[in-house]
Amino acid sequence: MARPEPADDDLTDPVHENRALQQTESLVAIAGHPLHAMLVAFPIALTMCVLGADLLFWWTGDAFWPVAAGWAAFGAFLMGVIAGITGTVELLIVPGIRNRSASWTHFVLAVMLLSILGANWVLRIGDPQGAVLPLGLLLSVLAAGLTGVTGWHGGKLVFDYQIGTSAGASSRPRG
Numbered sequence: 001m002a003r004p005e006p007a008d009d010d011l012t013d014p015v016h017e018n019r020a021l022q023q024t025e026s027l028v029a030i031a032g033h034p035l036h037a038m039l040v041a042f043p044i045a046l047t048m049c050v051l052g053a054d055l056l057f058w059w060t061g062d063a064f065w066p067v068a069a070g071w072a073a074f075g076a077f078l079m080g081v082i083a084g085i086t087g088t089v090e091l092l093i094v095p096g097i098r099n100r101s102a103s104w105t106h107f108v109l110a111v112m113l114l115s116i117l118g119a120n121w122v123l124r125i126g127d128p129q130g131a132v133l134p135l136g137l138l139l140s141v142l143a144a145g146l147t148g149v150t151g152w153h154g155g156k157l158v159f160d161y162q163i164g165t166s167a168g169a170s171s172r173p174r175g
């Protein structure tokens with residue numbers, strides 16, 4: 001016997017029904033602007049600087065580049081940890097972020113990235129020049145690739161799930 005078709009009114013969106021998934025507004029923010037999004041620019045840029053400096057040392061042999069790479073690696077790790085702390089607080093205290101598996105995927109990617117950034121810095125302490133080839137450069141390539149994946153995935157959280165965004169003035173009905 002054929003089942004009766006459900007009327008449009010009977011269909012419910014399980015995501016829409018779950019209030020906890022809808023609270024995605026950033027709480028670690030200044031005037032509504034998420035701190036994490038502001039901070040991640042630093043580890044992303046500094047990680048690319050480490051790779052650039054390693055490649056320039058490989059190419060030119062100039063002893064300036066390993067020193068620059070060592071400081072950039074330190075900055076990338078430090079700023080990555082600070083950005084990671086803001087992201088982790090957000091992840092734990094905002095229900096719509098905590099309850100989405102995609103947020104935890106981003107967390108796992110980010111923690112892997114932070115450990116590589118830390119290793120790439122520690123390796124260079126004491127002998128920045130000797131550390132570059134081959135292990136330093138390999139870690140820099142790995143860190144740059146993983147930064148791309150982690151950053152892309154962070155953007156996906158924002159663009160696909162509207163995580164960390166707000167129903168700001170432009171989307172509110174005027175009254």
Ligand code: HEM
Nearest residue numbers: 034036037040084087088091107110150151154155163164
């Ligand atoms: C360690 C733990 C981390 C956690 C728990 C975390 C969590 C989050 C969350 C919840 C968002 C959504 C936006 C917001 O609420 O602010 C986000 C966005 C983002 N994350 Fe992370 N994150 C972490 C580390 C990192 C790191 C190390 C990077 C650097 C590659 C990164 C790159 C991004 C980017 C690029 C965005 C998109 C920002 C935007 O377009 O507004 N995250 N992250």
